[in-house]
Amino acid sequence: MHLSNDDLLSKLQAKYQRTSPGRCPVCSGALSVQHKGGGLPLTWACTAAAGQLASVTAGAGSEQHRAHLEVSRYLDYRTGGDARVMELVHRFQKLAEQHPGTT
Numbered sequence: 001m002h003l004s005n006d007d008l009l010s011k012l013q014a015k016y017q018r019t020s021p022g023r024c025p026v027c028s029g030a031l032s033v034q035h036k037g038g039g040l041p042l043t044w045a046c047t048a049a050a051g052q053l054a055s056v057t058a059g060a061g062s063e064q065h066r067a068h069l070e071v072s073r074y075l076d077y078r079t080g081g082d083a084r085v086m087e088l089v090h091r092f093q094k095l096a097e098q099h100p101g102t103t
């Protein structure tokens with residue numbers, strides 16, 4: 001198997017780039033990582049809903065925030081990428097730009 005450098009880089013990027021989970025379907029706000037590690041998929045959820053849920057005491061209003069959080073939850077089964085691989089890809093691309101014709 002012989003891949004060109006560009007093909008190899010794009011395959012690595014597709015595999016190791018951190019996924020973009022998009023926006024919260026409820027409030028269009030940003031999602032943030034709520035849980036990672038432990039062999040479980042990376043869990044994203046609405047940042048605003050998590051903050052609201054943490055700030056209200058159980059009872060008044062908390063059900064609404066909990067539902068908001070549930071709906072916004074996004075599981076990333078690709079385990080969140082690998083920043084070190086992405087760094088290597090980036091460095092390689094820079095080198096390739098500085099030394100055209102060698103790759």
Ligand SMILES: [Zn+2]
Nearest residue numbers: 024026027046
């Ligand atoms: Zn939201």
